[in-house]
Amino acid sequence: MIDTARLKAWLRRYAELIHVHKDELTALDATIGDADHGTNMDRGMQAVLHILGDEEDANENIRPAELLKQVAMVLISKVGGASGPLYGTAFLRMAQAVGEKEQLNEEDIAQMFAAGLNGMKERGKADLGDKTMVDAYARAVSALSSSLAEGFPLKESLAQAISAAKEGSDQTIPLIARKGRASYLGERSRGHRDPGSLSTVYLFEAALVFAGEGEINHA
Amino acid sequence: MIDTARLKAWLRRYAELIHVHKDELTALDATIGDADHGTNMDRGMQAVLHILGDEEDANENIRPAELLKQVAMVLISKVGGASGPLYGTAFLRMAQAVGEKEQLNEEDIAQMFAAGLNGMKERGKADLGDKTMVDAYARAVSALSSSLAEGFPLKESLAQAISAAKEGSDQTIPLIARKGRASYLGERSRGHRDPGSLSTVYLFEAALVFAGEGEINHA
Amino acid sequence: MKKLINRVEDVVSESIEGLVLANPDLVRYEREPFFVYRASSQTKEKVALVSGGGSGHEPLHGGYVGYGMLDAACPGEIFTSPVPDQIVSAVKKVDHGAGVLLIVKNYTGDVMNFEMAHEILEMEGIKVERVIVSDDVAVEDSLYTTGRRGVGGTVLLEKIVGAAAEEGWDLERVKDLAERVAGRVRSMGLALSSCTVPAKGSPTFALGHDEIELGIGIHGEPGRKRIPKQPADTLTEMLTQPIIDDLALTSGDSVIALVNGMGGTPLMELYIVYRKLEQLLRERGIAIQRNLVGNYITSLEMQGVSITLLKADEEILAFWDLPVHTSALRWGM
Amino acid sequence: MKKLINRVEDVVSESIEGLVLANPDLVRYEREPFFVYRASSQTKEKVALVSGGGSGHEPLHGGYVGYGMLDAACPGEIFTSPVPDQIVSAVKKVDHGAGVLLIVKNYTGDVMNFEMAHEILEMEGIKVERVIVSDDVAVEDSLYTTGRRGVGGTVLLEKIVGAAAEEGWDLERVKDLAERVAGRVRSMGLALSSCTVPAKGSPTFALGHDEIELGIGIHGEPGRKRIPKQPADTLTEMLTQPIIDDLALTSGDSVIALVNGMGGTPLMELYIVYRKLEQLLRERGIAIQRNLVGNYITSLEMQGVSITLLKADEEILAFWDLPVHTSALRWGM
Numbered sequence A, B: 001m002i003d004t005a006r007l008k009a010w011l012r013r014y015a016e017l018i019h020v021h022k023d024e025l026t027a028l029d030a031t032i033g034d035a036d037h038g039t040n041m042d043r044g045m046q047a048v049l050h051i052l053g054d055e056e057d058a059n060e061n062i063r064p065a066e067l068l069k070q071v072a073m074v075l076i077s078k079v080g081g082a083s084g085p086l087y088g089t090a091f092l093r094m095a096q097a098v099g100e101k102e103q104l105n106e107e108d109i110a111q112m113f114a115a116g117l118n119g120m121k122e123r124g125k126a127d128l129g130d131k132t133m134v135d136a137y138a139r140a141v142s143a144l145s146s147s148l149a150e151g152f153p154l155k156e157s158l159a160q161a162i163s164a165a166k167e168g169s170d171q172t173i174p175l176i177a178r179k180g181r182a183s184y185l186g187e188r189s190r191g192h193r194d195p196g197s198l199s200t201v202y203l204f205e206a207a208l209v210f211a212g213e214g215e216i217n218h219a
Numbered sequence C, D: 001m002k003k004l005i006n007r008v009e010d011v012v013s014e015s016i017e018g019l020v021l022a023n024p025d026l027v028r029y030e031r032e033p034f035f036v037y038r039a040s041s042q043t044k045e046k047v048a049l050v051s052g053g054g055s056g057h058e059p060l061h062g063g064y065v066g067y068g069m070l071d072a073a074c075p076g077e078i079f080t081s082p083v084p085d086q087i088v089s090a091v092k093k094v095d096h097g098a099g100v101l102l103i104v105k106n107y108t109g110d111v112m113n114f115e116m117a118h119e120i121l122e123m124e125g126i127k128v129e130r131v132i133v134s135d136d137v138a139v140e141d142s143l144y145t146t147g148r149r150g151v152g153g154t155v156l157l158e159k160i161v162g163a164a165a166e167e168g169w170d171l172e173r174v175k176d177l178a179e180r181v182a183g184r185v186r187s188m189g190l191a192l193s194s195c196t197v198p199a200k201g202s203p204t205f206a207l208g209h210d211e212i213e214l215g216i217g218i219h220g221e222p223g224r225k226r227i228p229k230q231p232a233d234t235l236t237e238m239l240t241q242p243i244i245d246d247l248a249l250t251s252g253d254s255v256i257a258l259v260n261g262m263g264g265t266p267l268m269e270l271y272i273v274y275r276k277l278e279q280l281l282r283e284r285g286i287a288i289q290r291n292l293v294g295n296y297i298t299s300l301e302m303q304g305v306s307i308t309l310l311k312a313d314e315e316i317l318a319f320w321d322l323p324v325h326t327s328a329l330r331w332g333m
């Protein structure tokens, strides 16, 4: 079962992955956007780290929903750009999805991510194939749900989700962007990976901590 | 004896030398000035060529003084910057110096150049050692006069003047500029040739046509 | 990267601080959340105009806060839209009951952040309307895309609509006028060089010695195509013709023209472009009734130019001519 | 070289053409000899102000022709002073009997060309006076040099003295005021990049990735020294302190401050500099009473900044505040 502490481990890991890949994300955004996706996400996740750390003792026993909502508010108020409202809305919906629960089981996690996807899609009005983070996110959500449904354990299902996210990100490369800044490039957006799809890959990669991975790196 | 036609040959040759060395003069000016000496002088001498050519028939029989005055006016109204008034004033004084004469002998030529020097010095208030065109001009004038006084023929005396001008120009290199734009550089003007001193070298080089040299190049 | 900045993180806030220090009679700012607003408190009940967007486009938008233009501006990080908090706080600060018009440039991030703020403000019962500026003809406009970017038209719109608000027009009329202006203004730009986003530290794109990016926006994003260097007259025509076509301008029409530098272009070159623009329009019987030539909506230190034409009518020209007093645009007072 | 120009030979004339086309109510020009003058003919007998200098410093001087500033400006080739013909013709055009003040920046070429014009005009019986602006503290001032360059102080002087002329002051008083202003204004500048003179086609000087030229003038001429890159605050102090020292500014003094971009510097960065300048002066008890922040006297597309301080008094501030209406400076009308 996943509790608030485990969710925090996930967010810490995500912040770390974003920080490490900041320049990579910005460079991708320079090619078909405005060269700030890494900077934006890093600013946001550093601010998230801040609330995780600062309130370590205080909110040790807040519910998952409260944590997710706080994360959403931080992302919305710190990231800006397109990715702020998109990830922010996703986390807001995740918070709603987990409701009053203190502990989340595998099903809850799958539903949490799925709710996030819906929020992201409603906010951005993008669909599969528009060359956005949705291309990675939606595939990850499907893979996670069906793998769990087929009876695979969480760890394996998350691995499936990560592969699917990566594949979704890869598949953005040949596409012409129809949403976001890259869409202004028309034909010239073809041949380049969408930066948001990669930050989404990291979101799921970080989620491996739900299956007991990755904590070793963190206090 | 040097008549108006021969003076024109001198000016044509000077225009040619300036044109060929335009970029060199500008490059020198880029280092310690504002990167326009070649452009300025070329604009002026091309305009001089224009009056020489256009009025070929009309002024074939104007007096030397009239020609020199026209050149002065063209330089003053086309060159601008520091070099326009300086060379312009020099030519104005040359015109005054040759008076009503139709033909100039060696003495007249020497006096003509000396009068030019006075004009240049009055206008610019520079003296030997200030790292300006005066450093070349003044040495050329002295060499020309003394060589002629010592009884050398015009051709050899002009050759002396040219060497003296070159030497004067070389000597500007180690100097700190005290006049013109280069003076703003203070110590940093040291180690670079003054561009105006080089355009003055060409003025005397062109004067070799007075001794029958160089016309072959021109119609 | 060589820039006149201190720490990369402080670029936006220090620049706004400078703006406010230099114009104490005109503007003030609040830090958390960050926004700029008029120094003179509104006595009369007027509709407030609030805009904002990524920074790096100065004088847009902070430079247009003042009499006859904006009531508040929300600066985001460089090229990053502001966040809902900023917009919500700015609106609350300048709303005096007559309602607020949000002026939003059409970028996904801007639209979404203003939308979230809008939702919050409506929940709190504040009258808010929104106009989206999407004037960049370099971008194809289609149902399947996010539509055109908002660029130079924003400046003209803020001036004209600002004058109407100052005249006491109500929110609905102000909004209608804004829509009307947005529907009649088109722009296109090009770059001779990229810009360098401070946080990235290197140029966003690399242009060859003899290359020009045609159809750029205002974020250093690459344009629609890369072409070899051309004379200014040819380039001016390449920018002007698509605008004329899109607005279907014909003989007898009047326009307000903006020849805008991208931040690193000398005024001298902008006037060379204006010269040709005027000629092209004159040949077609189109009269430039008013104009602006200068750096009005920029991309950091990018070298380049954009042209904006607004099809004018009596009403628009009358609002244009009314006094304005901001740090970047001033006349009549 | 990538610039928004057509033929190199036409840069100056086409740019002025653009200026005049964009401001038909303000300025006109004559072609041979070339100069710009006010469109509205002077009815009252006022002292006329004529300036000029090399081009490439736009908006200086053409952008300052208009009510409350210059009556005519003579643009030379890029970075090359105008020739006497231009000055003589311009003076004759705008003199209405009350005499003319020539405003000359202290460069050998400018001084000599204006001097020749002056001689000619005096021979023709026209009342002419001259003021030389030499405000650049980066240059050592000594009997054995040509003295300091004229830079940003020129803009402030043209505004203040222009107002006095508009008020009907006679030539002698106008000239005395000009001398007084010239004696109280000092500047210093730096460059992050060189500029490219069109006729040369390549940068005048080469700066390393992390180098700054300190003490530059406005012609892309190298400065006094080359230093490693520094934060904006440090650089601002390096420019400000020598000016404070030279003017012997002390607590209680008032100044007019100009933070000037060299053509390629974004406004955002200029405000960062202004922020620090304001702080440095405030710490010393010196009050900035008025300011300008923007591109007012430039070096083509050079990136860099200059700071100008004018020690102000009541009279100077009063003239500063009087209305001005030129293409580059406008208030009060």
Ligand SMILES: Nc1ncnc2c1ncn2[C@@H]1O[C@H](COP(=O)(O)OP(=O)(O)O)[C@@H](O)[C@H]1O
Residues within 6 Å of the ligand: A029, A033, A034, A036, A037, A038, A040, A041, A080, A081, A082, A083, A084, A086, A120, A123, A124, A125, A126, A131, A132, A133, A134, A179, A180, A181, A194, A195, A196, A197, C079, C080, C081, C108, C109, C110
């Ligand atoms: N409408 C949208 N729906 C979903 N994702 C989007 C949308 N628009 C943009 N994105 C995502 O946002 C990413 C860009 O984020 P970022 O660079 O932080 O913001 P901005 O584009 O405002 O600079 C894109 O790579 C893309 O994945």
Ligand SMILES: Nc1ncnc2c1ncn2[C@@H]1O[C@H](COP(=O)(O)OP(=O)(O)O)[C@@H](O)[C@H]1O
Residues within 6 Å of the ligand: B029, B033, B034, B036, B037, B038, B040, B041, B080, B081, B082, B083, B084, B086, B120, B123, B124, B125, B126, B131, B132, B133, B134, B179, B180, B181, B194, B195, B196, B197, D079, D080, D081, D108, D109, D110
């Ligand atoms: N006061 C002076 N007296 C004599 N020569 C001078 C003086 N000032 C400048 N010069 C000469 O003028 C040259 C520069 O001419 P030019 O580049 O055409 O004008 P500017 O300096 O106005 O750009 C210098 O190299 C120097 O030889």
Ligand SMILES: [Mg+2]
Residues within 6 Å of the ligand: A029, A033, A034, A035, A036, A037, A081, A181
């Ligand atoms: Mg981006």
Ligand SMILES: [Mg+2]
Residues within 6 Å of the ligand: B029, B033, B034, B035, B036, B037, B081, B181
């Ligand atoms: Mg020169």
Ligand SMILES: [Mg+2]
Residues within 6 Å of the ligand: A034, A036, A081, A082, C054, C078, C079, C080, C081, C109
């Ligand atoms: Mg962005």
Ligand SMILES: [Mg+2]
Residues within 6 Å of the ligand: B034, B036, B081, B082, D054, D078, D079, D080, D081, D109
């Ligand atoms: Mg020069």
